[in-house]
Amino acid sequence: MPLASRYLFRQLLLPALAITMGLVAVVWLTQSVRFLDLIVNRGLSAFTFVKLTILLLPTFLSIIMPIALFCAVIAVYSRLISDRELVVMRAAGLGPWALIRPAVALAVGFTLFGYVLSSYLVPVFARDFRELQLSIRSDVAAVLLQEGRFNTPVSGLTVFVRERLPSGELAGILVQDERDKELPVTMMAARGGIVPTETGQRIVLVDGNRQERSGDGRVSFLYFDRYTVDLALVAGDAAPTIPDRRERFIGELLNPEEGLPPKFRAELRGELHQRLAWPLYNIAFTLIALGPLLSGEFSRRSRWTRVAVATVAMIVVQLTGLTLTSAVVTSPMAAVPLYLIIIGASVVALALMLRPQIRRIPATPPQAGQDGREVTP
Structure with a gap:
């Protein structure tokens, strides 16, 4: 070069x-x-x-x-x-x-x-x-639910955990699910944990109850041995x-x-x-x-x-x-x-x-010679 x-x-x-x-x-x-x-x-x-x-x-x-x-x-x-x-x-x-x-x-x-x-x-x-x-x-998900605090992993979902056991299991769980404003749900469980699935993260509740208030003000109770709550940390959580x-x-x-x-x-x-x-x-x-x-x-x-x-x-x-x-x-x-x-x-x-560059040279006026005749440069 x-x-x-x-x-x-x-x-x-x-x-x-x-x-x-x-x-x-x-x-x-x-x-x-x-x-x-x-x-x-x-x-x-x-x-x-x-x-x-x-x-x-x-x-x-x-x-x-x-x-x-x-x-x-x-x-x-x-x-x-x-x-x-x-x-x-x-x-x-x-x-x-x-x-x-x-x-x-x-x-x-x-x-x-x-x-x-x-x-x-x-x-x-x-x-x-x-x-x-x-x-x-x-x-x-493993560190999101902090013990002794009200955690909000998702808008409209509040989770309280009393303590985290050395095994990683959660004890004393309270879940308030208001993602459906018309049907708020409260869940309590003795223990539980976070489980990854093919469709995303889930909270598994063990030995608890589910409380739901209907439109006319009545509260219904559902006692369960095992219940799953969709955590959905991020939109599109599941692997494609x-x-x-x-x-x-x-x-x-x-x-x-x-x-x-x-x-x-x-x-x-x-x-x-x-x-x-x-x-x-x-x-x-x-x-x-x-x-x-x-x-x-x-x-x-x-x-x-x-x-x-x-x-x-x-x-x-x-x-x-x-x-x-x-x-x-x-x-x-x-x-x-x-x-x-x-x-x-x-x-x-x-x-x-x-492209070729054409340079234009301006024309100069004719000049007169010593004998008076015009001379073209």
Whole structure:
């Protein structure tokens, strides 16, 4: 790689990585807020919390990378134009392709890493995330019902435990179930425990009674030897019977198993095209950023106008791509314009940069010679 190309590549690499890490940190913070309750109210360790949130990053990283690369290209090349460095490079004989080659090389690297994310890391991390969630629910259930306190594991459900025995069994249990406002239920039991099942967590009550007040004010008693209360710590507590679309590799998205509902098969198709199309935005957004900046003569006065044009073009392409990705779920033919808009925008931007530059030299007025006749320079 020529010296100038290496210089441009170094100028691009660090800002691209810095912006990517910055956006990842912002997304990580916004996503981690969802799990703060697990630390504050449910005794989850900080290490498990960090691990849980990190497992979400590959999904968001594949979306963040094209935007970060676009911002880096805009920032670096705008500065090079402002400092007249690109003018010097062009005067030294570097053509349009030599100026854009470092950015394209970096975009290709981001694209390849994007395919590694979408084809392998995203499904692997998604599966680990689901398994960790199930493990956390079991651990949380073990410590959630604290003795000597009125615990509210679910809205409308209050549980009091007198003591927790060394064996892990609960003694002296009172349950007030008001999830059905019209029929509140009170249950008391001598002992019990938390039992995981295929459909979620349950509280098993042993040797107790169930009190229910009817609409006319009468109270009915049911004495039982064994009774089960649905705890339902988190919505969707049970482990899914089939892998979610984010947990599937590319081959599983291409050839899903038989017997799946048509709606779910359509969602798998949309996930497939999203995984295949999104890494291409790294190249498309890079060329869209370079197109307006490097077309024509370099000028400080028109620099911000060109940045605005590139930004609007990037937003239009991305919004169109998102719309078409959603449309693929209901209409498989929407995949055709999805790839065409990405490739078409890249080709148009590349054509703007590589087209021959025609410099117009203003005409000078004729000058008079010493003998009075006009002389054309």
